[in-house]
Amino acid sequence: xxxxxxxxPKASWWSRPAPGRPAADGPETEPLRPAGPDDSPSxxxxxxxxxxxxxxxMPAESRPDGPPAAGAPPLVGAQSPADAVTAPQDRLRLLxxxxxxxxPPYGGPGPWAPAPPVQLPTxxxxxxxxxxxxxxxxxxxxxxxxxxxxxxxxxxxxxxxxSPSPQWGQYDPWSAPGQRQPFTQxxxxxxxxxxxGGAALVLLAFAGCVLGGAVGAYIERNGGFTSVELPQAGxxxxxxxxxxxxxxxxSALPGVVTxxxxxxxxxxxxxxxxxxxxxxxxxxNHVVQPASSSGEISVTFSxxxxxxxxxxxxxxxYDLAVVKVTGVSGLKPLPLGNSDNVRVGDPVVxxxxxxxLSNTVTSGIxxxxxxxxxxxxxxxxxxxxSYVDALQTDAPINPGNSGGPLVDGRARVIGINSAIRAxxxxxxxxxxxSGSIGLGFAIPINQAKRVAEELINTGKATHPVIGVSLDMExxxxxxxxxxxxxxxxxxxxxxxxxxxxxxxxxxxxxxxxGQRVHSGEELIVKIRAHRPGDRLELTLLRAGKxxxxxxxxxxxxxx
Numbered sequence: 001x002x003x004x005x006x007x008x009p010k011a012s013w014w015s016r017p018a019p020g021r022p023a024a025d026g027p028e029t030e031p032l033r034p035a036g037p038d039d040s041p042s043x044x045x046x047x048x049x050x051x052x053x054x055x056x057x058m059p060a061e062s063r064p065d066g067p068p069a070a071g072a073p074p075l076v077g078a079q080s081p082a083d084a085v086t087a088p089q090d091r092l093r094l095l096x097x098x099x100x101x102x103x104p105p106y107g108g109p110g111p112w113a114p115a116p117p118v119q120l121p122t123x124x125x126x127x128x129x130x131x132x133x134x135x136x137x138x139x140x141x142x143x144x145x146x147x148x149x150x151x152x153x154x155x156x157x158x159x160x161x162x163s164p165s166p167q168w169g170q171y172d173p174w175s176a177p178g179q180r181q182p183f184t185q186x187x188x189x190x191x192x193x194x195x196x197g198g199a200a201l202v203l204l205a206f207a208g209c210v211l212g213g214a215v216g217a218y219i220e221r222n223g224g225f226t227s228v229e230l231p232q233a234g235x236x237x238x239x240x241x242x243x244x245x246x247x248x249x250x251s252a253l254p255g256v257v258t259x260x261x262x263x264x265x266x267x268x269x270x271x272x273x274x275x276x277x278x279x280x281x282x283x284x285n286h287v288v289q290p291a292s293s294s295g296e297i298s299v300t301f302s303x304x305x306x307x308x309x310x311x312x313x314x315x316x317x318y319d320l321a322v323v324k325v326t327g328v329s330g331l332k333p334l335p336l337g338n339s340d341n342v343r344v345g346d347p348v349v350x351x352x353x354x355x356x357l358s359n360t361v362t363s364g365i366x367x368x369x370x371x372x373x374x375x376x377x378x379x380x381x382x383x384x385x386s387y388v389d390a391l392q393t394d395a396p397i398n399p400g401n402s403g404g405p406l407v408d409g410r411a412r413v414i415g416i417n418s419a420i421r422a423x424x425x426x427x428x429x430x431x432x433x434s435g436s437i438g439l440g441f442a443i444p445i446n447q448a449k450r451v452a453e454e455l456i457n458t459g460k461a462t463h464p465v466i467g468v469s470l471d472m473e474x475x476x477x478x479x480x481x482x483x484x485x486x487x488x489x490x491x492x493x494x495x496x497x498x499x500x501x502x503x504x505x506x507x508x509x510x511x512x513x514g515q516r517v518h519s520g521e522e523l524i525v526k527i528r529a530h531r532p533g534d535r536l537e538l539t540l541l542r543a544g545k546x547x548x549x550x551x552x553x554x555x556x557x558x559x
Contacts, residue, residue, distance in 0.1 A: 243409045248349045249361045251411040253302045255334040256404060257281060258353040259309070259323070261288055263295015271352035271404030272299070272323070273413065274333045275452060279325040282452050283403030284418055285314045285386075286376065288321045299325050302359055313455030315558040317463055317528070319375060319386035319418055320448055321403075322455045334405055337412030339444035342366055342391065350395040350417055350440070352404030364395030364438075370515075372525035373441050375419045387521065389529040390441035391415045397440035406442040415442030450531060464532045464553035467496020468503055470520040478508040478541070479523035501551035504542065511539035527553065 222228070240246040255274045259281075261267060270287030274280070281299065288311055291297050297309040307325040314321035346366045354360055371392045376384040393406060397417050406415035421439035454461045469491045471482040481498075482491040483505055491505040492498050503509075509517055512526040513536060530536065532555035539548050 242411075245349055245361070245363045248407060248409065248411045249351065252334060252349070252351055252405065252407050253359055253361075254332040256302055256351045256359070258300045258356075258358040259283060259287055259403070260298045260300070261291045261295060263291040264293060266290035269353060269356045269400050270402045271400065271417070273351075273403075273405045274331050275322075275456075276333050277331050279328055279331060280312065280452075280456055281309065281323050281325065282416065282448065283321055283323065284416065285316050285319045285321045287403045288314060288323060297323055299323070300358065301328075313459040313461070315451055315455065315461040316376065316384045317386060317558050318443065318447065318451045318461060319388065320416070320443065320451045320455070320461070322452055334407070335412045336445055336449060337408050337410070337414040339391065339414050339446045342369065342408070342414055342444075344368060347409050348393055348395055348414070349407050349411075350393065350397055350401060350404060351407070352397070352401035352417060354396075354398035354400040356400055360401075362396040364393050364440075366391060367394050367439075368392035370529075371441060372522040373419055374521050374525075386418070387525045387528050388418065388441065388443050389447070389525045390419070391444055393440045393442060394438040395440060396436040396438070398435050401440075414445050416445070416448050417442050444529075447529060461558040462532055462555045463558050464527055464530050464534065465496070465556045466498045466501075466503070466527060466536075466538075466551060467493035467554055468498040470523065472520045474508075474520065476508065477518055478510040479517055479520040480508045481505050497551045497554045501538070501549045503538070503540070503549070503551075506542075507547075508541045509538055510541060510546075513537055514539075 240250065242248070242251065257272050257274065259270045259272055261270070266289075268287060268290055270283055272281040272283035272287070275282050288297060291311060292314065297311065298306055299309045300306045305328070307328050309323040309325045312322040312324050344366050347363065348366055349361060349363045351359070351361055369391055371390045373388050373390050375386045375388070391406065391414070393415075395406070397420050401417045404417045405413045406417055408414050417440060419441040420436055421441075422435075423437050451461045469482045469485040471480045474480040481503060484491050485493075492503055509523055511517060512523065515526065517523045517526060527536070530553055532553050534553050535550060536553060537548065537550050539546060541547075
C-alpha cells in the first residue's frame, strides 16, 4: 500500500541489512541457523504475505514482536520468519564496531520505550486548507525503525490517527529524513520569513506602556470603565411652611420692585414695594432724588415686567417717597404690620436689589428698637438730613436695598430698609461706603405709613414740632435750647407748643416720655416718631433743677 512514502521494497518489522551482503568493514557474521520445524510457516502461508502482513494478524509464535526463544543468543539483526524461509543461507553483517559495554541498541536487547504519539498541530480556526495537504500519516509499518517501535510486551494496534487537518497531513515526525514533507503552514510564503527588528519591539513595548498608563489613569480617575451614578433625593413638594424664610420670600417677592432712576446727570438703583392696587409704590427719598426735578423712573417687577413711574411726593426729613405706575394689572400689595408690636430677637427678612441684584432675600433678627439715626446731610444746610427712630437688624443690607421692605414672620412689612452703619464711613446707603457689617436700620412702618398717606393725599408730609431751636454744638448730656434761632430770631417760637408749655432758652431737655435723650439729634428723632397733635411729657434741667412739663406737638411742612 502506498502511504505517500517512497515506493519500492519495504523493510521488515525489525530493521536489518539486506541478507547475503558482506559488511563494509568487518568479517562476515555466522550463517543463520536454518529454519527448524518450529520455525516453518504454515503450509498455507505465503512467505511474501507473511513479511508484509501487520503484526496483529500473525500468529503469536511467528510474530516478530513475540518473545524470543529461551536460550537463544542475542541477534544483532533479528530475522523474520519470512527471511528464514526465503534466505536460509544468508549471513548478516555488523552495522557498527563491537560494543564492549553492550549499550542498547547495539548490545543485547535493552528496555524498550513506546514511541511518543504524534501530536498534530491544530491550524488557526477558519484557515482554508487545500485538499492536497490532507493525506493522513501512515500507520506503523515495516519501514519504521526498530528503535521507534513499541516493546514486544505492548500489543500492536494498527495506528488509527484522527482525521488530521489537511494543513498538517503530510508531516510524519517518525518517517525517514528523506521521506518527511516540509513543515510549512498553508499560505506561508516560501523562502525566508520576515522577523521583527529590535527597534520595532522597543516601540511596541513603549506604546504598550503608554497605553497601559493612560488606561490606568483613566481607571483611577473615573473609578473604572463603568459610569458613576451618585445617589440623589427624588422629587419633593416645593411648598414650604408659611413662616419659614422660603415661605415668607415666596409670599412677599411678587410685591417687591426694583427702581432704576436717572436724571440731573445722576443715576441709581433702589428697591420699593407695592402699597395698593392703584399702583402706588413706597421707597426712600434718596433713591428717587436724581429724578426729583426732571428725570425718569423705571420700575421692574419680580416677574420681569417693566413700567414707567412718576413721582407722587417725597420728604427728605423722613427719607421717604412715593411713586406711581399706571396701566399695570395684577399688582400684589404687601400687607403692613405694626412696628410697635416688634420685639428684639424677632425673625425678619429683608428683600431688595443690592448692587442691582434684584429679588435678593436675606434674613436676620431685630437687633434693637428706637435707634436714633441721622442720614444724609450732603447739602450742608441740614435740609436733607433724615431723622429716624429706626429698627436695627442684622439681616444683610447693602447699597441697592434702600427702600425695600423688612418683613416679619408673617410676611408683613414692619420697616423700610434705609441705612447701614459702615466700617469706614458712618451711616447711609449712598454710593461709596463699604458693604454690610450686620448693622442695618429700617424706618418703622408706623411712621412710614403716616408719611406715605400724606404724600399720596397731599403730595407733602408734615413734621411734628415743639417750636424751639436747639444748640447742635452742645457737648453735654441732653438737648440744650439755643440762645437764638438760625435766622436771628428767638430760640423759642412765640405761641408755639414749647412757649405755651414754659420752655425757655438755655433749658436742657433730658427725657421724652421717660426715655433718656443724650443729644439734639435724639430729641428730634423722638419727636418725629410721633404725629402732630400728640402730647409729650418733657423732663428738663434749669439752673441745676429738674422740671417736668407737658405739651401738644405742632405741625410743620416737610421738604
